[in-house]
Amino acid sequence: MLTQMHVRGLMFDPYTNAYIIILRDDSNAEMLPIWVGKPEASAISFAMEGVATPRPMTHDLMKTVLDTADAKVISVVVTDLKDNTYYARVHLLYEDSEYSIDARPSDAIALALRVKTPIFVNDDVIRKHSNEEMDRWLENLKPEDFGKFDA
Amino acid sequence: MMETGLVKLTVQGVMPDAIPNSDSQVVILQDENKAHTLPIWVGVAEGTAIRLAMEGVIPPRPLSHDLIRNLTEQLGLKISKVVVTDVKNNTYYASIYLSSKQSELTVDSRPSDAIALAVRTSSPIYVAQDVLDRLAPENVDPWLKMLGAKEFGGTV
Numbered sequence: 001m002l003t004q005m006h007v008r009g010l011m012f013d014p015y016t017n018a019y020i021i022i023l024r025d026d027s028n029a030e031m032l033p034i035w036v037g038k039p040e041a042s043a044i045s046f047a048m049e050g051v052a053t054p055r056p057m058t059h060d061l062m063k064t065v066l067d068t069a070d071a072k073v074i075s076v077v078v079t080d081l082k083d084n085t086y087y088a089r090v091h092l093l094y095e096d097s098e099y100s101i102d103a104r105p106s107d108a109i110a111l112a113l114r115v116k117t118p119i120f121v122n123d124d125v126i127r128k129h130s131n132e133e134m135d136r137w138l139e140n141l142k143p144e145d146f147g148k149f150d151a
Numbered sequence: 152m153m154e155t156g157l158v159k160l161t162v163q164g165v166m167p168d169a170i171p172n173s174d175s176q177v178v179i180l181q182d183e184n185k186a187h188t189l190p191i192w193v194g195v196a197e198g199t200a201i202r203l204a205m206e207g208v209i210p211p212r213p214l215s216h217d218l219i220r221n222l223t224e225q226l227g228l229k230i231s232k233v234v235v236t237d238v239k240n241n242t243y244y245a246s247i248y249l250s251s252k253q254s255e256l257t258v259d260s261r262p263s264d265a266i267a268l269a270v271r272t273s274s275p276i277y278v279a280q281d282v283l284d285r286l287a288p289e290n291v292d293p294w295l296k297m298l299g300a301k302e303f304g305g306t307v
Contacts, residue, residue, distance in 0.1 A: 039196035040215075055242065055261050058197070058215045065219060068256045069249065071226055085212065094226050101225055107218050 002077060002120040003030060007109060010045050015140065021109060023078075023121065030126050032078070034086055040106035047113035059110040066115070069094065076108035078121040081128045157234060157277040158182050160189060162270060165202040168192065169293060178266060179294055180235075180276065187283050189235070190294045191243055197263035204270040216267040223272075227251060233265035235278040238285060 005023040013020050019041035023032040036044070043059045045051075056064060066073060071094040080087040088108035092099040103111075112119050160180035168175045176198030180189040193201070200216050213221060223230060228249045237244040245265035249256040260268075269276045 039194075043215075055244075056259060056264075057261075058219075058264050061247075061258065061260050061264050062215070062219050062222070064258050065223065065228075065247070065249065068258050069223075069226060069228055069251065071222075087212075090218075090222070092222075092226070099225050101218070101221055102213060103218050104212050104214075107213075107215050110215075 001123040003123060003126065004118050005030070005032065005078075005121050006119065007044065007048060007113065010041055010048070021106070023109075023119065030121075032121055032126060032129055034078075034105050034109075036104075036106040040104075040110060043110040044106065044113065047110060059107070059114055062107075062111055063114045066092070071099075073111060073115045073117045074098070075118050075120055076103070076112045078105050078108070078119070078125055080122065081125045086125070154232075154277060156280050158187055158280055158283060160187070160235075160276050160278055162201065162205060162266060162276070165193075165198045165205070166294075166297065177294065178263070180266075180278070187278075188291050188295055189278055189283065189286065190291060191235070191262050191266075193261075193263035197261070197267060200267040201263070201270060204267065216264065216271055219264075219268060220271045223249060228256070230268060230272045230274040231255070232275045232277060233260070233269045235262050235265070235276075235282055237279065238282050243282075 003025050005025050007021060008024045009022045011020045011022065016035060018035045018037060021034045021036055021044060043057060046053065046057065071092050074091040074093055076088055076090050078086055078088045086105045088103045088105040090101045090103050090108050090111060109119060160182050163179040163181050166177045166179060168177055174195060175192045176195055178191045178193055178198065178201055181187065200214060228251050231248045231250045233245055233247050235243055235245050243262045245260045245262040247258045247260050247265050247268060249258065266276060
């Protein structure tokens with residue numbers, strides 16, 4: 001099963017020095033944070049804020065290449081989560097055939113926002129995420145984190 | 152392969168900018184006879200994208216330019232060449248030439264993206280002769296010196 005999600009925001013994570021894309025479903029029942037690097041975060045933020053750069057950025061080029069070839073992005077899907085790495089696929093229609101191409105979720109989402117195509121997440125990913133997030137929390141805890149609770 | 156008004160270049164390396172703490176890197180392109188050198192300033196992300204491909208690094212997950220290459224390959228589009236076409240107000244312009252079964256397509260691009268794609272697809276990189284003619288020697292000489300003095304393509 002797939003759940004459609006929207007990009008609700010972008011946050012900076014000072015612990016990992018990375019950015020977090022926040023995806024949510026329409027009913028706000030499910031939330032999925034995805035960690036991305038700085039260039040990917042700015043690619044997504046430009047598209048969210050409708051910033052037009054003087055020259056095409058990398059994902060603008062990706063869109064133009066597909067537009068020029070008359071290939072249409074149907075959807076992007078976050079398909080899997082393995083060892084803290086998210087996997088996505090870009091689904092395309094080109095000359096009456098469908099194609100599905102492996103991508104990082106950051107690239108898939110940066111492209112989806114530009115071509116205005118829906119973003120889906122596999123329900124397994126949402127379930128796995130809740131487990132892996134807890135693991136990550138526990139791994140990242142340092143002895144000094146516990147100190148905070150000393151009265 | 153000769154193309155009228157175009158000079159074929161290859162990437163010699165990606166170097167840190169001469170200005171300390173700069174957010175830019177410099178891609179150095181040269182023709183076969185080393186008669187022409189073209190330095191192009193690019194962002195760190197784009198510089199890294201070019202360097203990784205030159206070093207033959209295969210990342211565990213496809214980077215943005217790997218994705219563009221995979222998209223075009225799967226759709227049967229071949230990148231036939233990339234051309235640095237113009238320079239205006241210190242901004243370089245490039246075109247990516249794609250050929251499908253039916254037609255030849257041209258897409259406007261920053262040179263950094265065009266070069267990052269060219270090195271991934273072993274496509275030739277050209278520059279318009281006109282762009283080379285307008286290069287001021289003082290912009291090129293420092294990089295020529297560094298070419299002689301320094302190892303290229305190292306970590307930045």
